[in-house]
Amino acid sequence: MFSCFADRSRIRVYDSPENAEKCRSCGFTDIITGKGPFSEYENIRDFEGCDILVTKDSGKAGGFAEKMSAARKLGMQIIVIERPQEEGYYVNKAWGIIMLLR
Structure with a gap:
């Protein structure tokens, strides 16, 4: 989807040879690999020189707030x-179903 911007994009993906190779095969050359969550400082370092951030909502566990703060700064x-x-049941609901089936 974003490979049409590969020549002017920086991409950060989970650190694995497969991920980096997949990015290279789509034409990306400015690839950062690592294992988050990343601190605000690390995000600023990685985003420096970029104009637009495209990201998923990774939630608290994924360091989403730090990523947003860095991009805003x-x-x-x-x-x-x-x-x-998400589809499925919350723990309390699942437990209730289990108890009914007993």
């Missing part, structure tokens, strides 16, 4: 891809 435009609605 750098004056970046931000595009957030929301998390899909």
Whole structure:
């Protein structure tokens, strides 16, 4: 989807040879690999020189607040891809169903 911007994009993906190779095969050359969550400082370092951030909503566990803060400090435009609605049951509801089936 974003490979048409590969020549002028920086991409950060989870640190694995497969991820980096997949990015290279799509034409990306400015690839950062690592294992988050990243601190605000690390995000600023990685985003320096960028104008737009496209990111998923990774929530608290994924360091989303730190990512947003860094992008705002750098004056970046931000595009957030929301998390899909989760299907299934919360723990309390699942426990209730289990108890009914006993």
